[in-house]
Amino acid sequence: MYPRPKTMLMMRFDYSGIPYQDVMTELMAFYDKDLHYADGRILGSMCTSPDSISREAHSLFMEANLGNPGLCAGTAEMERRVIEMLMDLLGMDTSLPGNENAGGQMMSGGTEANITALWIVRNLTGKKEVIFPESAHFSLFKAVDLLGMRPKLVPLTREYRADVQKIHELLGTNTAAIVGIAGTTELGQVDPIEEIGKLAGDHGISLHVDAAFGGFVLPFLDDFNEVFDFRAKGVDTMGVDPHKMGLATIPAGALLMRDSTVQQRIAVRSPYLTTEKNMSLSGTRNSASVAAAYAVMRGLGREGYRRVTERCMNNTRHLTRKLRKMGLEPVIEPKTNVLAVRMENPLDVVREMNRKGWVLSRATHPPSLRFVVMPHVSREQIDRMVEGLEEVI
Ligand SMILES: Cc1ncc(COP(=O)(O)O)c(C=O)c1O
Structure with a gap:
């Protein structure tokens, strides 16, 4: 454990609003309304849950x-x-x-x-x-x-x-x-x-x-x-x-x-x-x-990033195989951990999946259903998501 610098002692002014605990309760209520990457249900964003060392440094x-x-x-x-x-x-x-x-x-x-x-x-x-x-x-x-x-x-x-x-x-x-x-x-x-x-x-x-x-x-x-x-x-x-x-x-x-x-x-x-x-x-x-x-970057090193990327790519290929079995063809063979499958009305599917608690997105050029398989997405979650998608389609 590193020594905490003195300047990290938090400034605290006189509060004349609501009590501290109530502020925290309000914050948590907002927090709970947000979706969180860690739940593994967001496959439509290029951002992800930052590594823990990032949070500390931040x-x-x-x-x-x-x-x-x-x-x-x-x-x-x-x-x-x-x-x-x-x-x-x-x-x-x-x-x-x-x-x-x-x-x-x-x-x-x-x-x-x-x-x-x-x-x-x-x-x-x-x-x-x-x-x-x-x-x-x-x-x-x-x-x-x-x-x-x-x-x-x-x-x-x-x-x-x-x-x-x-x-x-x-x-x-x-x-x-x-x-x-x-x-x-x-x-x-x-x-x-x-x-x-x-x-x-x-x-x-x-x-x-x-x-x-x-x-x-x-x-x-x-x-x-x-x-x-x-x-x-x-x-x-x-x-x-x-x-x-x-x-x-x-x-x-x-x-x-x-x-x-x-x-x-x-x-x-x-x-x-x-x-x-x-x-x-x-x-x-x-x-x-x-x-x-x-x-x-210092903590993971190149090898760390290589492993993260490899896992994302393996998951992307896994998802591609599953979707192909459903008759959904990729627009291009994925070069990165972004996958889009051709579909006439992807927005309808995005909305239906959203009702089931999954966040997917669409691409427009050409119309397709788009997935970004970020590090917070596990293979198990992909399988569950595909089950939902089968029902929707
Ligand atoms: C290729 C590319 N360029 C630029 C951006 C914009 O990045 P930001 O939203 O961080 O400003 C994005 C966001 O997804 C992107 O995919």
């Missing part, structure tokens, strides 16, 4: 504020270490020319990473068009809307990957960036990042890879041999979320940059803080989940 660093890093030198150092670990995981070799200034920042998740990446590239280029696949997460639509940019949607191939030839055709004088997805939200599919990177590099266009989900899955798969990360030339920035398959607490996302000096393009003066410049979308910045990400 509570220890609850008051730190990376928005004012001069007050929390230790937390700021921890952020740099998390970024280094993530870059290492995602193929960044800082000894190679062009990678000397690699770096990044922690943020609230994939949405903020996508917004920040496009914010930087818009300010760098002054251009307005962003080419991204039809399979992109809706946060990219938020990003272009907020930034006054325009989406150029890339049709998908028969395997539901971004069509590189079509990207080529969409390139124009006003193209600011291309976005590729490593682990799509609906199907868990991976775009041909290496090929897209080559195209982007040849045309001097920035490539952002959204690996919010896949960043913590693909590196741990034994049978996935595609290059989807900084090993691919042309990849300038990547988003990855420790609060999804990274088992950290919410909100933990990261934006990684091959050349982190580009962040200067979004810098504003922040004279009343401990740093002269602020270069993030948030002002006051969540730091507790940065500590959680640090702790769980």
Whole structure:
């Protein structure tokens, strides 16, 4: 057991509202209304029950504020270490020319990473068009809307990957960036990042890879041999979320940059803080989940994540077999622990299953019933869920 720091003694002011116990009772009533991952009935979310070391780290660093890093030198150092670990995981070799200034920042998740990446590239280029696949997460639509940019949607191939030839055709004088997805939200599919990177590099266009989900899955798969990360030339920035398959607490996302000096393009003066410049979308910045990400990454190590991923993939394959027996065909053979089976009216099934206490979701492209087999989902729960699904269908 480590010694508890003095600062963890909680501040307690004079309460003039209802008694403490009553507040706690109210809280528990709300808590009980929530669904909890640990019950194993949520198969429609990319988040999960964080590892216990994440929870401990989170509570220890609850008051730190990376928005004012001069007050929390230790937390700021921890952020740099998390970024280094993530870059290492995602193929960044800082000894190679062009990678000397690699770096990044922690943020609230994939949405903020996508917004920040496009914010930087818009300010760098002054251009307005962003080419991204039809399979992109809706946060990219938020990003272009907020930034006054325009989406150029890339049709998908028969395997539901971004069509590189079509990207080529969409390139124009006003193209600011291309976005590729490593682990799509609906199907868990991976775009041909290496090929897209080559195209982007040849045309001097920035490539952002959204690996919010896949960043913590693909590196741990034994049978996935595609290059989807900084090993691919042309990849300038990547988003990855420790609060999804990274088992950290919410909100933990990261934006990684091959050349982190580009962040200067979004810098504003922040004279009343401990740093002269602020270069993030948030002002006051969540730091507790940065500590959680640090702790769980240090604790699990690569082998720990590999085992978690292997179990999720085995469960995904188990579910695929069961659904096939019911006549439900996967849209693609699952590459990650996301599985979608074709269905005309998936929403009806989602609603019926919800009545039975199961949380599933749907994909729209193509219409399908979608399952995310996260670490909190056991094989026994899958079997029980499939029994319910048989009744519903
Ligand atoms: C590929 C991808 N990008 C971005 C996001 C947005 O992440 P967040 O909800 O953490 O902002 C998601 C969320 O599921 C995602 O799957």
